[in-house]
Amino acid sequence: MPNTPEFTEHVENDLREIATPAGVLRYYDAGDGPTLLFLHGSGPGVTGWRNFRGILPTFAAHFRCLILEFPGFGVSDDFGGHPMITAQGAVTPFLDALSVDRVDIVGNSMGGGVGINFAIHNPDRIGKLVTIGGIGTNVFSPGPSEGIRLLQEFTEDPTRQRLVDWLNSMVYDQALVTDQLIEERWKLATDPRTLASARRMYGKAAFAQMMAMMKSADVPMPWALMHKVSAETLLTWGRDDRVSPLDMALIPMRTIPNAELHVFPNCGHWAMIEAKAAFESVVLGFLTRS
Template identity: 30%
Template sequence: MDTSNVPVERTTLRAGPYRTYLYRARAGREPAVLFLLGSGPGVSAWANWQFALPALGQRFDCLAPDLVGFGQSEHPDPPLQGMDAWMRAWLEQLIALLDLVGIERAHVVGNSMGGAIALHLLWRHPERVRSAVLMGTIGVPFQITPGLDGTWGFYDEPTLERLTQIFRWFVYDPERVGGDLEAIARQRYESTQEPNARRSFAAMFPAPRQRHLDELVVPDDALVSIQQRVLLVHGRDDQIIPLDTSLYLLQRLPRVQLHVFGQCSHWTQIEYRDAFNRLIADFIAGEL
């Protein structure tokens, strides 16, 4: 894959009832690839996909929205209550976004909670999804890990030290992300203190948090009926979402592949950015 990057457009749209901030890289006009963010404190689509969009935008039309309740998109006030209500809002936002920009079907790349949203798209709106890449995904039954409980519980103690600890869980080898996790945490910390983001995140993930995972589960009878190609990507040493979640899906999705990165935790798309981008490009192009 060409190592040159393409510019990333930033625009604000109204996707259905929701103000939606969208990052888009599209030197390659076809096909469309929709990137879905995960659920770290202070996260945005750009924080998750800053290395993927400029690279993959060479070949594809890459769209990465801030989901409702994250980044610069709509923050309902009062906030929604219950994971089912948030999921309905995210699906409504995404379908409206595809309609707005004239995309009938897209490949979908979901990170962590974004993987669960991608699974729900495959289940509830299969006609809009060409294929899916699920990275360190949730959406299947498992016991919440201390890392995920601590990440979703950030606002119990919203300090720079706590955020730095979360990033230690996210990364296997800090040298792969520049070596200074506290500096990365300082860059992110300001966004965690933005009032709208703080209110939305706290409303999404109040304790006890196992129930939020359970509400995101896609039932087995839906999983076995999914006919799109699916690529599972996971870090073997993921301290947030265990590899077992991808192994669970491997046993149930009909047209599925699994790629595991050793010496890698939850930030596959950052720790192994070049390999991740090549993997995604080859899969979307049907070359994998």
């Protein structure tokens, strides 16, 4: 599979959609081989394509790569409800609709949490699991983190400067926050329907309600269930992540039975973008290891 701008442009222009019992989902499909499912994170103007377009050519040379666009983030339709819960409910119907029985998963931030949820409930359908930051819980660092607080502030009152402040918190090298990136994110992040979906997740009242619910006796915290993941798991993290600080990795690293951790130096929350070459090498080695 050629690692060329023409290849990437061709895939970007081939956005597909499929009807599922949950609703219509949109996705990208590139490459041949075992199926590798990419699950994106959350935040203003995020899409699966923007999270993974840079690394797609490398992985499409070895795998059939599916990039799922979660409902409510501006590409797939908004199914209503809490976006993370909706995302968790979208993966199995999506794979069923494509007649995919078994997958490896790469999940960025929220997508890693969705991947863990899928692995727990579908142990016979998951091969290997790769997460990129975003899971676990704060052990030494205060919570919510700087990046989450900036995300909440943008969601409550979306201004261009708040978007820039949040984007700067996502990376170690702020030169990556280009005018093109800002414009790309701003356009989708301020779309009324996408913003309404974001407020159901990161609005201060909604966030507080979610935290209270998760702390209730009836709902176990997500990190308390990670011992149920039987899949081989690679946790990847940016050492300088200001959204999900590195100490969050300690519990999943210790409690997921078959987990290993790789930390990229001089790297923030977007390891697949900021440490692209190293990320590709580490993850490809993990996925292809016997």
